[in-house]
Structure formats: C-alpha cells, structure tokens
Amino acid sequence: MVRVRFAPSPTGSLHIGGARTALFNWLHAKSQGGHFILRIEDTDRERSTPESEADILEGLSWLGITWDEFYRQSDRIGIYREYLKKLIDDDKAYYCFCSKEDLEAERQALVAQGFPPKYSGRCRALSKEEVVKRLNENKEHVIRFKVPEREVVFKDLIRGQVKFDASLSGDVIIAKNLDQPLYNFAVTVDDFLMGITHVIRGEEHLSNTPKQILLAEAMGMNAPQFAHLPLILNTDRSKMSKRMSDVALHDYRNKGYLPQAIVNFISFLGWHPREDKDMMSLDQITSEFELNRVQKGGAIFNVDKLDWLNAHYINSLTPEELAGMAKPFMPEGYELTIAMAASVKGRIKTLAEIQGIVDLFFKLPAYDTELLKWKDMPLSQVTSNLESALTVLNKIGESDYNQANLEKVLSPLAPEGNRGELFWPLRVALSGSKASPGPFEIMEVLGKQESLSRIEKAITKAR
RNA sequence: GGUCCCGUCGUCUAACGGCUAGGACGUCGCCCUUUCACGGCGGCAAUACGGGUUCGAUUCCCGUCGGGACUACCA
Numbered sequence: 001m002v003r004v005r006f007a008p009s010p011t012g013s014l015h016i017g018g019a020r021t022a023l024f025n026w027l028h029a030k031s032q033g034g035h036f037i038l039r040i041e042d043t044d045r046e047r048s049t050p051e052s053e054a055d056i057l058e059g060l061s062w063l064g065i066t067w068d069e070f071y072r073q074s075d076r077i078g079i080y081r082e083y084l085k086k087l088i089d090d091d092k093a094y095y096c097f098c099s100k101e102d103l104e105a106e107r108q109a110l111v112a113q114g115f116p117p118k119y120s121g122r123c124r125a126l127s128k129e130e131v132v133k134r135l136n137e138n139k140e141h142v143i144r145f146k147v148p149e150r151e152v153v154f155k156d157l158i159r160g161q162v163k164f165d166a167s168l169s170g171d172v173i174i175a176k177n178l179d180q181p182l183y184n185f186a187v188t189v190d191d192f193l194m195g196i197t198h199v200i201r202g203e204e205h206l207s208n209t210p211k212q213i214l215l216a217e218a219m220g221m222n223a224p225q226f227a228h229l230p231l232i233l234n235t236d237r238s239k240m241s242k243r244m245s246d247v248a249l250h251d252y253r254n255k256g257y258l259p260q261a262i263v264n265f266i267s268f269l270g271w272h273p274r275e276d277k278d279m280m281s282l283d284q285i286t287s288e289f290e291l292n293r294v295q296k297g298g299a300i301f302n303v304d305k306l307d308w309l310n311a312h313y314i315n316s317l318t319p320e321e322l323a324g325m326a327k328p329f330m331p332e333g334y335e336l337t338i339a340m341a342a343s344v345k346g347r348i349k350t351l352a353e354i355q356g357i358v359d360l361f362f363k364l365p366a367y368d369t370e371l372l373k374w375k376d377m378p379l380s381q382v383t384s385n386l387e388s389a390l391t392v393l394n395k396i397g398e399s400d401y402n403q404a405n406l407e408k409v410l411s412p413l414a415p416e417g418n419r420g421e422l423f424w425p426l427r428v429a430l431s432g433s434k435a436s437p438g439p440f441e442i443m444e445v446l447g448k449q450e451s452l453s454r455i456e457k458a459i460t461k462a463r
Numbered sequence: 464g465g466u467c468c469c470g471u472c473g474u475c476u477a478a479c480g481g482c483u484a485g486g487a488c489g490u491c492g493c494c495c496u497u498u499c500a501c502g503g504c505g506g507c508a509a510u511a512c513g514g515g516u517u518c519g520a521u522u523c524c525c526g527u528c529g530g531g532a533c534u535a536c537c538a
Binding site: 007008009011041043044046047096100103111114115116117140141142143156159162163164165168169173175176177180182183184187202203204205206207208228230231233235237238239265268269270271272274276277278295296297298299300301302304305306307308309311315346347348374414418419420421422423424425426427428433434435436437438439 | 464465466467468469470474475476477485486487488489496497498499500501502530531532533534535536537538
C-alpha cells in the first residue's frame, strides 16, 4: 500500500509551498487508496512552537487534507537514540569534538583555496579510549556519519535519474548528541519505521536525498522512492518568500479565499489533468491525479489567476452559503442578509471585498448631485423621473418589494432605448455610488421605507 | 565558487518523434447592458540559442546561454 507523509517543522506558519507539498502527497496517496501520515518534525527545540503546529494542523484541515496517522518527532527521541548508538557501535558514525571555531577556520581555509568546504574527518581517528575519556569529561561534541566516498544514483519519480558524488559532502552531522538527533537522520529512521513508500517533497530537498539514502543503507533499511516537486516562485523566479508576497496559508484564508479555490489553484501549480480543465474539485483532482504528470520547472504564484478562480467559487455558492461564510468579514455589528449575499455574490473576488460593497445597504454614502444625471440629462428630468417612480413605488405593498415585481412595475416607466434616464438616477439615489448592484436588487434589500426615503432625498437634492 | 535541478505565449500549462504549436489567467477590442461587475465573441502573444540524430524535432543527444535550489550543531 502507498504510504506517504507530510513532515513539516513547526517553526512557522503553514507556508503555501508546504500546503502544496502536503496536498500532492495526499493526492498521491488517496488516488491509490493509500495512507497519508502527518509527522511533525520538531527536533529543533529552540525554533519549534506549539502555535506553529496548531497553525499547520488547522491549515491542512481547512483545505480538506486529512491524516491517517500522526507523529511528533519529539515523542520519539528514545527510538532515535537506539539507532544512533547502533550506528556508532557499528563504526558507521562517530563522536566529533571539533569546536565550531575550528570548523569555521578549516572551512574558510578550504574556500580560500578554491576547494569545496568539507569536514576533514579528523575525529574519525580518535581511539575508543580517547572518546570515552572526552565524553566523561563532558566535552562538547556532535555525532557524525561516516559518509561513504562514492556516487549515489537514484531514480526520482519526477526528474528521472539523479546522480550525486557523496565524497564531496564530507561526514555530515546527524545529531548534536544521543538525545538530539538532526533532520537527515531522524527523517531516515522515521521514513523506514513508518513504512513510507514515497517521499514527495520540495526540490530544495533534492541534495539531502543522497545523504538519506546512504544513511538508510548504513542502517540496513530500504530507502523509499523519491519525488521532488518543483518550487513555487516569486514573480522574479526566486523561491516564494515573505519578502515578495504573502506566504502563509492563513494569509489567504484571512483575505477571503475559499479553500476550494486554493486547492484548485495550487494543484495546478506543477500539475495538470490529462483532459484540459481549469476548474476542479478536490474529489475530481484526487481521481485524476498522477505523479508522473508533475512538471519539473518551478511555477510562479500568479495571484490574478487565483482571484479569478476564487471569484468563480464564490459565485457558485448559494446566497445562504455565502452569507454564512462571509460572516467573519463583515464590519462589526452588521449582519449580512441572504438578499445582500445574493446581490453581492457575482461582484467580489474575495470574501474580504464584501465589506466595501455591502456598506451602502447600511448607510447611504454621501454623493454629488451631478452623479444623478444620466449622460447629459437635465436635473429637472432627474427629479421628474424619480417622482414618477416614487408614485408607483408608493403603491406597492411591503411584501411585494422583491426584484422581479419591482422590475415589472418600473420597467414601463423607463423610456424605450434610453432606460438609463430612469434607472441610472434611481440606482444612484439608492446606492449613492458610481458602481453598485442594480436598483431592484438594492430595493429588495432595503425594503420599502428605506428605499422611498433615499429616493425622496435624491429628489430634494436635485431640486 | 562548488554540487544539483530546470528552460513552450507576460503567467499557469497541453501536445506516445508527425498539426496552422492547443487551452486558461492577464491584456486589448467588440457585444450584452442603467455605470461597474458578470457573461458572450474575437485579437495580440511562446518552443532560449547553436549543433547533431532523423524523412521529420517542442519532444532524443551534445554544447552555449539563462534562471533556480542547496552549500548549518535549520528543516
């Protein structure tokens, strides 16, 4: 069975790139009836926070990404300790007592001579007795893996065959001490123990792969298959970053993007269905997802397209659904009614935009009298047109104040071929603005009393 | 600098070695229309470059150029 994992470190909010990695893992698993494992990689005690972990869990759930198993690396320190000891006992890893300062000097010297910086392996030569002695003296140390000096070749499911010369990397540090394992090591142990079949992650991890393969080999473990996803990019084609755009998933949630839109959008960053489509639900994507259709090149995060998708998803909501979802975006004390939601639905790209539009339902914005004029009609005509509308509107009962009915009774009053002479002043009278929903929609929302009072106000202004 | 990865319209992308290089976003124009928005129709716009291989390269190979990632006692 396919078993994948998403392994974020809780050192910040869930990043858009992380969300996409999680999604692709989930899609790969679910499209084949496999399991998705969520593993919190919090081995870095200083940088990991519970808030970050909460943000990650919340973000995934919001997108509809569910997990079948959950682990936290900080709960597994004992496990790593055993494997670390074994590696040392097998002489495949060793204690290193070099100071950071010495290492840095060594490194500088190599770089200055034009050599790639790489640990000399000095502490490999320490005798067992010497190591024990220094350990007993509580000397500062780390644990290094004896990296075999050879070429590592692996087949990446997206990129094909990839080769690295491991002899260039030197002996990597795999733990600060027996109780503080580091990334490459902990990942290797967990991927094996958790029966991970496919490691699907961002391209930034490509160069970690040979280390993990060698480590797995040293511990007698089978390595999983690897697939490295193309990066999500800033507009200048560098890796998407805070500096240039919002990167946290919750930023998009807070701005009023729908999870359907985000899922649809990020799925298409590096992946595309066989049959050309641009709007797909999570279920549809799941049934059509194929890892081997994933793109190799990075993809720029194009907000315009996201906006377009989001507008579509908002528009396809029922007014009831929209009214519910938009609640958190309304100004304090204002309630979004179903009628308002209906009139606003097709006009917004994000839920946050609802504020600006819905405003006119609660209070008439101040407007310039000239705005009431349609093209070059005189103000006197504005008044007379509004007055005749007023007479008709007065006769309609409160309960008949709905769009269809209003349009039916008002339409005959509008001059054929120049309907704007009635509808434009009417709409401005009701909305006080240049761009707004139509007059009938507004009247339905406002109700009889408020509608009439706004029209009367306009007549007074124009007189 | 070193290692690795990548390269189709501005952007996301499609095209088992066989089209006039297709779609979508954006943009521009037109239509609808009481403005805006929505919607409909249409236009502009790409295989980085140079060599091979082949009857035939966007596709395969090599080189050049360009971009990116990594280069921590972070993940």
